Amino acid sequence: MLCIEAKGLKKEYADVDQVIRVLNGIDLKVESGEMICISGQSGCGKSTLLHILGLLDTPDEGELKLLDKAIPKSDKEMALFRNQAIGFVFQFHHLIEDLTASENVAIPAMIGGMKPSKALSLATKLLSEIGLSERTKHYPNQLSGGEQQRVALARALVNQPSIVFADEPTGNLDPAHGLEVFSLMKSLNEQSGQTFVIVTHDQRLTNFATTNYILQDGILIASN
């Protein structure tokens, strides 16, 4: 099944005295269970593409289908779709400082309507699966950078989404922790068959992907 199908996505931003076209007709097809990496120079539009694919942003032109369905129109339907079908991992973990690791992980499940007690037990189970069973009651500032990003990954996976979008997930980590997080994503991809779309600068990590793309001049080019 086609998990992501994008045709002719275009996006431009108005700068002070010029219009910058960041995406200039992106065509992309991602099969279910694939793990793709998108790389490119800074400012080439990788994150913009990811946000459009993840329904956080809208394209100026083009068509987008996720899970073979047209994009929901209303704010409520879009939020529901994002909650159930999409998981996000950001460069900055964006963990809520006042909540423990397990509470942070449980957020999307609770937004989806799950009872807090059930969501917390699911979050604890998920944290154990990624090797953070001893850290469930810790607050973000008590965790290392790698642990924080693993908690953020668990948060993205708690609702068992079909697609996980990761925007520079290792950009804020040292090489060793970066590799650790990437390995974890790869193993989760292989175990659960979830689709991963990863934007990264790190060329070492592109070896984990099933398909690699380079975004250049607003066009997506397959590199392997």
Next chain:
Amino acid sequence: MVLGIVISVGILSAGMNLFEGYETTLRSLLLDSIAHINVQSSYMSYMNEDDTLIIKRLIADNKDIVSSYWTLSSGVIAMHDGHVRGSQLRAYEEINGVLPYKKYVSTGKSTPSNGQIIVGHYLARDLGLDIGDSLTVMYPQINRLSAMGLYPSSKDLQIVGLYRSGYYELDRSLIIAHKSDADALLSTASKISAYEIKLKPQSLDKADHLAKSLEQQLGVRYLAVSWMQYNQGLLSLITMEKWLLFIVFSFLVMIAGLNVISTISTVMYDANSEIALLLACGATHKAIGSLLNLRIAVVCIFSVVSGQLLGALVSWMVVKQSFYHLKGDVYFIDRLTLHISIQNQFIIFACAAVIVLMCIKFPLSQLRKLNVIQILRYR
């Protein structure tokens, strides 16, 4: 934010409690110590005691009337030890052995005999008098003839009681005498000044109607004047001042409301990373707005209620303090009183709640303008 709301609502509430207390006390003292309908001669002259029989007959079956009695009164001069005060001399009809002012006699006898008087508390104080002392009362009209010529009548009368109603105008000027002494001073044997009628509290608003009806029945010789004609303007003015004060103090709550706007805006700015994350995780703007709205609204409503309690406490303390007293000659009464009206408290609560809830709505309406992508990417 909380403190701002508590203090502003507290000031509003305390102001209203004290003003309501002032209005209620003044109204109550005024209506308790004066006649509600005053029947007098149309020709500005004295009436005969027999005239009261006609009036008594007319009002005999009226269920709105609680009591009625004649009075003899006139302006006099009170003199003692070189001090002089303009006063009001009054003699009252005794009904079944009870005089209408009895409950206001704070000290001494309540029924003056011949040669005795009851004087207002402040009049006695100003002249340095006490019970047992003698006061010279002079009627300032030349109506006596002697070998030396015409001279005004005067009488030395012994003080047997002190009158204190709380209504300053009476407390500083009233002299209640026996009818025979009043007659001797005013040269009014078997004459009276007016026939006074007191109404039941629930019938006070009918005073105008009753006065007109009585006037029609009595004919042109008599004039019936209701308390409304004398005092309604004053009471209406005080009520208007109270609501003006409410409007002015409501601006303080509005200023506290601006503080709510700035606080929520700051909170939203500080938490925009969390808000953006919740939106990315599938929360709707509406859901986040409702969550914030509910929590802040609960805090604000709690603050409003706390402000009302603070207002009650402050107004109670103001009433209990002994450093400041009202100037009776300016404000008619000399003490501050407290009256917590449920209706006023409800109005304060409703207005303050509406103001702060509107102030919550404004920053939360900016939630949709949050640039989720920028926040998630760069913070």
